[in-house]
Amino acid sequence: MPQKILVICGPTASGKSDLALRLARALDGEIINADSMQVYRGMDIGTAKPTPEQCGEVPHHLIDVVHPDQPFSAADFAAAADRAIREISSRGKRSIVVGGTGLYIRALLKGLVDSPGGDVQFRQCLHEEAERTGNQALLERLRRVDPQLAAQLHPNNLVRIIRALEVHHLTGIPLSRYQQEHGFAEQRYRSLQIGIRVERSLLYSRIEERVERMLAEGLLAEVRGLMAAGYDSGMKALRSIGYKEACSCLAGECSLEEARELIKRNTRHYAKRQLTWFTADKDILWLEYPQKFDTILKHAIEFFEFGEA
Secondary structure, eight states: OOOEEEEEEOSTTSSHHHHHHHHHHHHTEEEEEOOTTTTBTTOOTTTTOOOHHHHHHSOEESSSOBOTTSOOOHHHHHHHHHHHHHHHHHTTOEEEEEOSOHHHHHHHHHOOOOOOOOOHHHHHHHHHHHHHHOHHHHHHHHHHHOHHHHTTOOTTOHHHHHHHHHHHHHHSSOHHHHHHHTTTOOOOSEEEEEEEEOOHHHHHHHHHHHHHHHHHHTHHHHHHHHHHTTOOTTSSGGGSTTHHHHHHHHTTSSOHHHHHHHHHHHHHHHHHHHHHHHHTOTTEEEEETTTTHHHHHHHHHHHHHTSOO
């Protein structure tokens, strides 16, 4: 029978990490990170990683596992999380997966699409086309061959747009069809998924506070250090929210105040996309935190000790 895991998800700044720590203490659990940016070493402030003290109190897995210039995919995450879950189980502990990267969580719970390999040269051509004509033009190109998937994607999601065009180029089949026929079908674990529900204005207030805190704690200095270590501002990890704007500021392309407002705006937009992803999953139980902590804990205990909760 598939193993049980607890999953804590929701938008950025909703309180996932704090909730996971409280649950880990109460349930004798260990935490598995499911945030796609916290896997990178040296990227601490801008990813809101747990502190060394928190990691010392409750073991955390899949944090600081690759350098910023190394690739790390959803498939890599699922394989690494599988290993962590086995290790945690071998110690008689409970696994608590926490993060806001929906594809990572879906890959872990249900597997990934069985789609064809890649064409590096074709991908490079698409990246160059995006630089010349913009992401929106590539999204429109995708809309002509895979309107179903294109309708789900934001123009900034260039990686998925290019992958979908690549699959169609290689096979003549829309990636959405692969997803329907092959993907996300296998139930790899028995899971209780808890989503943190936050009133929109409160969430935006927390985002503002988080951005201010990151800048005060030295986000620009962190980015300056990464660039001094040889990491290029154009690489994928440094194109993420917070780092991209900080790189622009350090390059003199915008002021600190402009960077501050861009980070806040882009983080709000990201939170909206996260909510769109997670609310489409009917298996997620949405509860307020910290108001409903006792209810969340009750569901978790019942799930682990008695059944499906």
